[in-house]
Amino acid sequence: xxxxxxxxxxxxxxxxxxxxxxxxxxxxxxxxxxxxxxxxxxxxxxxxxxxxxxxxxxxxxxxxxxxxxxxxxxxxxxxxxxxxxxxxxxxxxxxxxxxxxxxxxxxxxxxxxxxxxxxxxxxxxxxxxxxxxxxxxxxxxxxxxxxxxxxxxxxxxxxxxxxxxxxxxxxxxxxxxxxxxxxxxxxxxxxxxxxxxxxxxxxxxxxxxxxxxxxxxxxxxxxxxxxxxxxxxxxxxxxxxxxxxxxxxxxxxxxxxxxxxxxxxxxxxxxxxxxxxxxxxxxxxx
Amino acid sequence: xxxxxxxxxxxxxxxxxxxxxxxxxxxxxxxxxxxxxxxxxxxxxxxxxxxxxxxxxxxxxxxxxxxxxxxxxxxxxxxxxxxxxxxxxxxxxxxxxxxxxxxxxxxxxxxxxxxxxxxxxxxxxxxxxxxxxxxxxxxxxxxxxxxxxxxxxxxxxxxxxxxxxxxxxxxxxxxxxxxxxxxxxxxxxxxxxxxxxxxxxxxxxxxxxxxxxxxxxxxxxxxxxxxxxxxxxxxxxxxxxxxxxxxxxxxxxxxxxxxxxxxxxxxxxxxxxxxxxxxxxxxxxxxxxxxxxxxxxxxxxxxxxxxxxxxxxxxxxxxxxxxxxxxxxxxxxxxxxxxxxxxxxxxxxxxxxxxxxxxxxxxx
Ligand SMILES: Nc1ncnc2c1ncn2[C@@H]1O[C@H](COP(=O)(O)OP(=O)(O)OP(=O)(O)O)[C@@H](O)[C@H]1O
Ligand SMILES: [Mg+2]
Numbered sequence: 168x169x170x171x172x173x174x175x176x177x178x179x180x181x182x183x184x185x186x187x188x189x190x191x192x193x194x195x196x197x198x199x200x201x202x203x204x205x206x207x208x209x210x211x212x213x214x215x216x217x218x219x220x221x222x223x224x225x226x227x228x229x230x231x232x233x234x235x236x237x238x239x240x241x242x243x244x245x246x247x248x249x250x251x252x253x254x255x256x257x258x259x260x261x262x263x264x265x266x267x268x269x270x271x272x273x274x275x276x277x278x279x280x281x282x283x284x285x286x287x288x289x290x291x292x293x294x295x296x297x298x299x300x301x302x303x304x305x306x307x308x309x310x311x312x313x314x315x316x317x318x319x320x321x322x323x324x325x326x327x328x329x330x331x332x333x334x335x336x337x338x339x340x341x342x343x344x345x346x347x348x349x350x351x352x353x354x355x356x357x358x359x360x361x362x363x364x365x366x367x368x369x370x371x372x373x374x375x376x377x378x379x380x381x382x383x384x385x386x387x388x389x390x391x392x393x394x395x396x397x398x399x400x401x402x403x404x405x406x407x408x409x410x411x412x413x414x415x416x417x418x419x420x421x422x423x424x425x426x427x428x429x430x431x432x433x434x435x436x437x438x439x440x441x442x443x444x445x446x447x448x449x450x451x452x453x
Numbered sequence: 454x455x456x457x458x459x460x461x462x463x464x465x466x467x468x469x470x471x472x473x474x475x476x477x478x479x480x481x482x483x484x485x486x487x488x489x490x491x492x493x494x495x496x497x498x499x500x501x502x503x504x505x506x507x508x509x510x511x512x513x514x515x516x517x518x519x520x521x522x523x524x525x526x527x528x529x530x531x532x533x534x535x536x537x538x539x540x541x542x543x544x545x546x547x548x549x550x551x552x553x554x555x556x557x558x559x560x561x562x563x564x565x566x567x568x569x570x571x572x573x574x575x576x577x578x579x580x581x582x583x584x585x586x587x588x589x590x591x592x593x594x595x596x597x598x599x600x601x602x603x604x605x606x607x608x609x610x611x612x613x614x615x616x617x618x619x620x621x622x623x624x625x626x627x628x629x630x631x632x633x634x635x636x637x638x639x640x641x642x643x644x645x646x647x648x649x650x651x652x653x654x655x656x657x658x659x660x661x662x663x664x665x666x667x668x669x670x671x672x673x674x675x676x677x678x679x680x681x682x683x684x685x686x687x688x689x690x691x692x693x694x695x696x697x698x699x700x701x702x703x704x705x706x707x708x709x710x711x712x713x714x715x716x717x718x719x720x721x722x723x724x725x726x727x728x729x730x731x732x733x734x735x736x737x738x739x740x741x742x743x744x745x746x747x748x749x750x751x752x753x754x755x756x757x758x759x760x761x762x763x764x765x766x767x768x769x770x771x772x773x774x775x776x777x778x779x780x781x782x783x784x785x786x787x788x789x790x791x792x793x794x795x796x797x798x799x800x801x802x803x804x805x806x807x808x809x810x811x812x813x814x815x816x817x
Contacts, residue, residue, distance in 0.1 A: 348541035357558030370545035
């Protein structure tokens with residue numbers, strides 16, 4: 168009697184969570200999977216088939232954008248890690264009490280504005296008539312206005328900026344827990360800075376590094392506004408193509424196929440990343 | 454600075470914002486010595502050890518190791534290793550990898566590395582444990598791994614920061630003896646810091662008693678116990694009784710004090726220039742107090758005290774006494790004849806004045 172009452176309570180508590188998973192995660196994805204295998208024969212008849220997937224592999228524009236998005240996301244994630252690590256080290260290990268809180272807050276402030284506003288901020292700085300361009304001209308370093316927007320570098324700057332906080336939080340948390348004596352022992356037993364970093368600090372911070380990388384990679388891969396607003400004609404992002412299929416072309420079948428492929432790509436890369444670093448998802452997330 | 458001294462410090466000073474944590478400390482540790490630094494919490498022991506390891510720099514003074522000046526040498530280049538208070542074993546490495554870490558830094562080839570790891574694990578009594586994780590070991594085993602990790606590098610000097618502090622009493626007793634044997638078998642010079650006087654006494658060849666950043670006395674344990682140079686050492690090392698009173702007579706090196714209640718006691722003058730009328734403290738060990746007045750004509754100092762209670766503790770049983778508002782402890786004889794002393798019962802104490810030590814008063 169007691170046991171069954173407890174089980175009921177547990178189910179009731181879990182219900183909102185389960186509903187959320189079912190309605191917002193599982194159902195749409197299953198439906199997307201179904202739609203992606205439907206082929207429209209005429210305006211009112213459907214058949215099962217692989218046409219959409221065939222399209223993807225035959226149309227080089229699709230898969231080139233796909234590979235480009237994957238590679239650039241990986242690169243952005245690595246760059247974010249490189250930039251975030253020293254900042255996290257400073258916040259976690261060197262800054263004291265009050266300064267620590269303020270620095271963390273400073274990293275958080277940009278996220279009070281929406282992604283659109285943040286991206287617009289970068290556009291103000293980088294565009295032809297923007298701050299950087301005019302400053303360079305005023306200093307006499309360049310002759311005419313320089314366009315720094317609408318290229319891959321601009322896209323990566325924007326993406327790194329968007330991902331930074333999500334890398335910082337797990338890094339600061341793990342580095343905070345690193346015992347100062349471990350670092351000292353690393354030196355004491357004969358290690359230099361580089362050795363201590365490689366053998367003591369990074370293995371310790373690995374769960375934070377991996378979870379930060381997963382979050383930033385997912386965010387970057389799925390980002391939409393930044394690549395569209397800051398990228399040029401030939402820096403297409405894969406999400407943009409999904410958008411086009413769904414909204415502009417009204418080709419839901421093709422859009423669904425591309426969506427499934429993107430999901431596969433991100434799962435595959437995250438899985439490979441976990442395998443390579445020898446971490447398990449449970450350890451990283453928990 | 455002795456020629457064969459492994460460690461020599463000269464007038465080391467380390468100041469923090471508002472206090473001097475290490476104040477003009479000079480020390481000289483001959484090769485192969487077990488040297489302890491003993492002092493109460495917060496007296497600057499860890500700060501001193503960090504200066505020796507190189508994690509911190511002295512504001513003034515010099516550190517020499519085997520005659521080489523070390524002040525400007527980075528911690529990873531000093532022939533010194535440290536066993537940390539909480540051991541600081543690398544949690545992401547196995548026992549073997551922990552020990553290999555230092556060997557790899559010394560570029561010892563893999564085959565020899567394996568041999569030396571197996572050898573050192575054997576020596577500390579953990580054969581075949583190389584593949585375990587530190588988290589899978591008991592406190593005492595972790596302790597040994599931390600030692601092995603340093604000893605395998607054959608340092609000139611091994612620094613130990615209260616390494617037994619985290620162990621339970623029984624294990625601590627056992628590790629004390631083991632540490633001493635290990636030190637002898639490796640022949641490495643140990644600098645060991647602790648606030649536990651029994652650890653320092655059991656293991657050391659030399660003990661430095663530290664207080665407020667300074668050394669009060671540096672001596673072998675027995676000398677420290679029998680001939681403390683300051684009232685602080687007398688009170689800190691081993692059990693001791695303190696009787697405060699006024700100096701009434703000085704004859705040669707024997708001083709007579711009059712206690713508040715009018716009783717007169719005598720002991721050996723340690724502080725120079727004691728004169729009648731001055732406040733002074735007499736220290737007498739519990740085991741030096743005799744409960745049965747001996748009949749011999751020896752000149753003994755005698756005192757009548759009231760029994761408060763007896764404290765039975767096997768071979769270490771004592772009786773708590775009270776005289777003129779001051780508390781005394783005396784060791785009970787081993788034959789069990791004195792176990793039933795009633796409270797309030799007066800008792801006659803006596804001791805040889807040469808065993809009591811008198812210091813000028815006004816000590817806290
Ligand atoms: N980084 C520091 N900044 C300021 N004061 C410090 C610092 N490190 C230590 N102190 C002070 O120096 C004094 C000595 O500290 P230390 O850690 O050397 O004591 P200790 O003898 O090792 O004590 P314990 O037995 O409790 O470990 C203490 O009063 C401490 O507050
Ligand atoms: Mg300490």
